[in-house]
Amino acid sequence: MPEVERSWIVALPKAEVHLHLEGCVAPALVGQRLAPVTSLAQLLAQLDHLCGAVRDPEQLAEIARGVVGRASASGARHCDIIVNPAHWPCWQRQLGAMFDALERPFAEAESEGGPSVGLCVSLSRTLGRDAADELVDTVVELAHPRVVGISIDGNEAGGSHNERFAGAFARAARAGLRRCAHAGESSGADGVREALEVLGAERIDHGIRCLEDPTLVAELVDRGVPLDLCPTSNVVLGLVADIASHPIERLRSLGVAVSVNTDDPLLYGIDLAGEYERCADAFGWDEAVLGRVARTSIESCFAPPARRADLLAELARFVEPSAG
Numbered sequence: 001m002p003e004v005e006r007s008w009i010v011a012l013p014k015a016e017v018h019l020h021l022e023g024c025v026a027p028a029l030v031g032q033r034l035a036p037v038t039s040l041a042q043l044l045a046q047l048d049h050l051c052g053a054v055r056d057p058e059q060l061a062e063i064a065r066g067v068v069g070r071a072s073a074s075g076a077r078h079c080d081i082i083v084n085p086a087h088w089p090c091w092q093r094q095l096g097a098m099f100d101a102l103e104r105p106f107a108e109a110e111s112e113g114g115p116s117v118g119l120c121v122s123l124s125r126t127l128g129r130d131a132a133d134e135l136v137d138t139v140v141e142l143a144h145p146r147v148v149g150i151s152i153d154g155n156e157a158g159g160s161h162n163e164r165f166a167g168a169f170a171r172a173a174r175a176g177l178r179r180c181a182h183a184g185e186s187s188g189a190d191g192v193r194e195a196l197e198v199l200g201a202e203r204i205d206h207g208i209r210c211l212e213d214p215t216l217v218a219e220l221v222d223r224g225v226p227l228d229l230c231p232t233s234n235v236v237l238g239l240v241a242d243i244a245s246h247p248i249e250r251l252r253s254l255g256v257a258v259s260v261n262t263d264d265p266l267l268y269g270i271d272l273a274g275e276y277e278r279c280a281d282a283f284g285w286d287e288a289v290l291g292r293v294a295r296t297s298i299e300s301c302f303a304p305p306a307r308r309a310d311l312l313a314e315l316a317r318f319v320e321p322s323a324g
């Protein structure tokens with residue numbers, strides 16, 4: 001079985017496209033301790049607890065510095081960061097101020113050759129139709145240059161209710177925002193299909209339960225819809241028993257475009273390079289496979305086309321130095 005060095009994995013140009021700002025709050029920053037998390041419901045409660053204690057713009061700046069610092073340490077050249085205002089009671093009614101507080105560390109990182117960052121504002125599954133529409137309208141009116149897309153997340157155990165969010169996603173699309181959606185984690189294959197058909201999602205967060213419907217899998221392959229997968233997150237929250245039984249390898253071998261991501265890295269105590277390493281170890285991925293996964297991560301990120309093209313060129317030079 002091939003062994004790939006961590007230093008090679010860190011050097012591999014890649015993007016992270018499934019990363020929640022909520023999962024990047026260091027408990028020490030807000031004087032808290034982490035409670036053990038074994039379910040999505042516990043995780044969401046924990047995020048509420050941590051983020052609810054963030055009141056100061058300097059705390060947000062510290063969180064942003066942590067994100068770009070860890071991205072650099074793992075070799076991520078771009079991050080799409082999901083931020084769900086519902087978890088941030090001190091900021092949900094002043095989103096402009098929140099984005100401004102995050103802005104300087106992101107801009108500084110970019111100007112110093114660090115990772116580029118896009119924010120995806122996420123709707124909670126529990127929001128009503130009017131509240132979801134209103135949130136998207138607010139984001140569109142703010143037109144903050146750091147915000148590139150919208151997402152939807154939260155527990156689908158009580159139903160996915162995609163119809164309720166169709167209007168909000170359509171508004172976002174009309175305003176030129178990119179769209180991703182959590183589906184196929186706490187929902188099954190139907191959740192993934194609805195995310196595509198009802199919400200018009202361009203990328204699926206998780207999506208692993210698409211495997212419950214082979215027709216859907218074939219469609220994802222045909223349409224080239226990427227899934228942004230988070231192996232450790234799925235293990236911790238009990239969707240799969242361990243990394244070795246994670247369906248990422250099956251999906252990849254079926255031709256689905258998959259990327260590797262951390263979801264909520266500080267809650268799980270993981271980093272992006274470590275997730276690539278875990279997959280390489282579990283599935284015997286060699287440098288060629290890791291390079292293809294990294295390419296999917298860049299191709300599926302919401303960075304501007306010119307930035308994506310630069311990163312793809314950098315990746316090509318890295319994996320095929322002789323190609324020049």
Ligand SMILES: [Zn+2]
Nearest residue numbers: 020182205263
């Ligand atoms: Zn997620």
